[in-house]
Amino acid sequence: MKKITLVLDGVADRPNAALDGKTPLEYAKTPNLDALYRKALGGTVLTIPEGLEVGSAVANLSLLGFDPYTYRGRSIIExxxxxxxxxxxxxxxxxxxxxxxxxxxxxxxxxxxxxxxxxxxxxxxxxxxxxxxxxxxxxxxxxxxxxxxxxxxxxxxxxxxxxxxxxxxxxxxxxxxxxxxxxxxxxxxxxxxxxxxxxxxxxxxxxxxxxxxxxVMPEIKGDTRGRVALSETLLMDGITTIAGLPNIGTKREGRTFEDFLEEKLEKAIGAVREYEDIYVHIQETDDLSHELQPVEKMEAVEAIDRVFLKDFLKNIGEDYTLSVASDHFTFSDTGAHGGEPVPFLFYDSRNEREQDGRFTEQSGRDKQYTITAAELKAMQKQAETER
Structure with a gap:
C-alpha cells in the first residue's frame, strides 16, 4: 500500500476582503479536493509544537515524521x-x-x-x-x-x-x-x-x-527506506540532505505555475511507481501569501486541484493512503505565519468514509478533531498493517 502525503505550503489562511471575506481555500473551486475530502477523515493537525519556531522548517520536519525538536535554526538547513x-x-x-x-x-x-x-x-x-x-x-x-x-x-x-x-x-x-x-x-x-x-x-x-x-548543525534522523520527497525549496533540499532522504526537485523559476505543475505531476506519478512512501511538497501558495496576493493564491489552489491533483489520483494505480495538509497558516493580508492547527484530510482507498463539507480551514475546525503530526503519520502505518 502506497503512503502519500501532499503538503500545500502555507495554504491555510484567514478571510480576506479581496475574496469577499473568504479564505483562498474557501473561495477557490476545488472539485477534486472536495470529492476526496468527502470520502476521508477530516480535522486539524498540530504541525508546530508549542514553543518551537512557527514556519516551514518545524512543520515539515513534523509532517515528514522527524523529530521537530532537533531543529536548530533555518539557515544551516538551506x-x-x-x-x-x-x-x-x-x-x-x-x-x-x-x-x-x-x-x-x-x-x-x-x-x-x-x-x-x-x-x-x-x-x-x-x-x-x-x-x-x-x-x-x-x-x-x-x-x-x-x-x-x-x-x-x-x-x-x-x-x-x-x-x-x-x-x-x-x-x-x-x-x-x-x-x-x-x-x-x-x-x-x-x-x-x-x-x-x-x-x-x-x-x-x-x-x-x-x-x-x-x-547551528541539527541532527535529523529517521528511517528513510522506501521513501522519497518531491520539493522545490532550499529548505526542503536541506532537510532531505541532512536526513539522507531522496529528493526529486522541480524548479519553479522562469515559467508558469501550470507548466511547473505538469512536470511535478509527471515526477510524482513516477515516484509512486518506484517508492512506497511519497512526500509531495508544493511551495507556491506560501510564496503568494508572503507577497500579499490573496487572489493569485486562490488561483494557485485552483491550478493545483485542476492540473496536479485530478490526474495524480487517477494514476496511483493501487491501494493507497493520502494525507493532505497545509504545513502552517500563512496570512495573505500580512505575510506572517500562524502556528495554530491546520486543516487536514486522511484518505484510505480501502476504507472510504462519508463526511460533509469541503477542504477548508473552517471545515477542519468544525470537526473538533485535532491530532498531532506524529499521529497523522501513525495513521499511514496503521492502515498499512491492516491491509
Missing part, C-alpha cells in the same frame, strides 16, 4: 541544501536582499522581503562586491541565488541562539523596534547597516540586507 561547507562549530545566518523604504536604515520599513524576487544575474555581482567590501575575517557571506544569501560566522556556535525577526513577518513595519545595538546581536545589525549604506549606491531593486534564521 546551506546543506546548497551543499555549502558544514562545520559544527560555525553559526549560519540567512540573509535576504530586501527593498527598504525610508530615509535611513534605522527609520526604514521593509517593502519587499525578496527585493521583488531580484534576478540572480542582477544580484550576484553586487553581492560579491558587498562580501569583499563589508564582510571578512570571521564573517563569510555566500550568495545563494535570487534574494538569498548565507552568512557563515566562523566558530560562532557559541553565539547561538541569536534571535532575529524574519523579513517576511514584518513587511510594511518600522524596523526600529527590531534593531539591537547592544549584546551579541549588535555586530549583526552593524553589518546590516553597512550593507544598507553600500547598496544605496547600486542601481538594483535591493537596497539593503536583512538577517534571520540563525542556526
Amino acid at each position: 546551506a546543506a541544501g546548497l551543499h555549502l561547507p558544514m562545520n559544527e562549530d560555525d553559526l549560519y545566518i540567512r540573509c535576504n536582499l530586501v527593498t527598504f523604504e525610508g530615509d535611513s536604515f534605522e527609520t526604514s520599513r521593509i517593502k519587499s522581503y525578496s527585493a521583488y524576487d531580484i534576478a540572480t544575474e542582477v544580484a550576484e555581482p553586487v553581492v560579491r562586491a558587498l562580501a569583499e567590501e563589508v564582510f571578512g575575517g570571521e564573517f563569510q557571506l555566500i550568495y545563494c541565488g535570487s534574494f538569498r544569501c548565507t552568512l557563515i560566522v566562523k566558530n560562532g556556535k557559541r553565539l547561538y541562539p541569536v534571535d532575529f525577526m524574519p523579513a517576511h513577518d514584518i513587511i510594511g513595519q518600522d524596523i526600529a523596534p527590531f534593531i539591537r545595538t547592544e549584546g551579541k546581536q549588535a555586530k549583526f545589525f552593524d553589518l546590516m547597516k553597512k550593507s544598507y549604506d553600500f547598496l544605496q549606491e547600486k542601481a538594483i531593486p535591493a537596497n539593503g540586507m536583512w538577517m534571520w534564521g540563525a542556526s
Whole structure:
C-alpha cells in the first residue's frame, strides 16, 4: 500500500476582503479536493509544537515524521541544501536582499522581503562586491541565488541562539523596534547597516540586507527506506540532505505555475511507481501569501486541484493512503505565519468514509478533531498493517 502525503505550503489562511471575506481555500473551486475530502477523515493537525519556531522548517520536519525538536535554526538547513561547507562549530545566518523604504536604515520599513524576487544575474555581482567590501575575517557571506544569501560566522556556535525577526513577518513595519545595538546581536545589525549604506549606491531593486534564521548543525534522523520527497525549496533540499532522504526537485523559476505543475505531476506519478512512501511538497501558495496576493493564491489552489491533483489520483494505480495538509497558516493580508492547527484530510482507498463539507480551514475546525503530526503519520502505518 502506497503512503502519500501532499503538503500545500502555507495554504491555510484567514478571510480576506479581496475574496469577499473568504479564505483562498474557501473561495477557490476545488472539485477534486472536495470529492476526496468527502470520502476521508477530516480535522486539524498540530504541525508546530508549542514553543518551537512557527514556519516551514518545524512543520515539515513534523509532517515528514522527524523529530521537530532537533531543529536548530533555518539557515544551516538551506546551506546543506546548497551543499555549502558544514562545520559544527560555525553559526549560519540567512540573509535576504530586501527593498527598504525610508530615509535611513534605522527609520526604514521593509517593502519587499525578496527585493521583488531580484534576478540572480542582477544580484550576484553586487553581492560579491558587498562580501569583499563589508564582510571578512570571521564573517563569510555566500550568495545563494535570487534574494538569498548565507552568512557563515566562523566558530560562532557559541553565539547561538541569536534571535532575529524574519523579513517576511514584518513587511510594511518600522524596523526600529527590531534593531539591537547592544549584546551579541549588535555586530549583526552593524553589518546590516553597512550593507544598507553600500547598496544605496547600486542601481538594483535591493537596497539593503536583512538577517534571520540563525542556526547551528541539527541532527535529523529517521528511517528513510522506501521513501522519497518531491520539493522545490532550499529548505526542503536541506532537510532531505541532512536526513539522507531522496529528493526529486522541480524548479519553479522562469515559467508558469501550470507548466511547473505538469512536470511535478509527471515526477510524482513516477515516484509512486518506484517508492512506497511519497512526500509531495508544493511551495507556491506560501510564496503568494508572503507577497500579499490573496487572489493569485486562490488561483494557485485552483491550478493545483485542476492540473496536479485530478490526474495524480487517477494514476496511483493501487491501494493507497493520502494525507493532505497545509504545513502552517500563512496570512495573505500580512505575510506572517500562524502556528495554530491546520486543516487536514486522511484518505484510505480501502476504507472510504462519508463526511460533509469541503477542504477548508473552517471545515477542519468544525470537526473538533485535532491530532498531532506524529499521529497523522501513525495513521499511514496503521492502515498499512491492516491491509
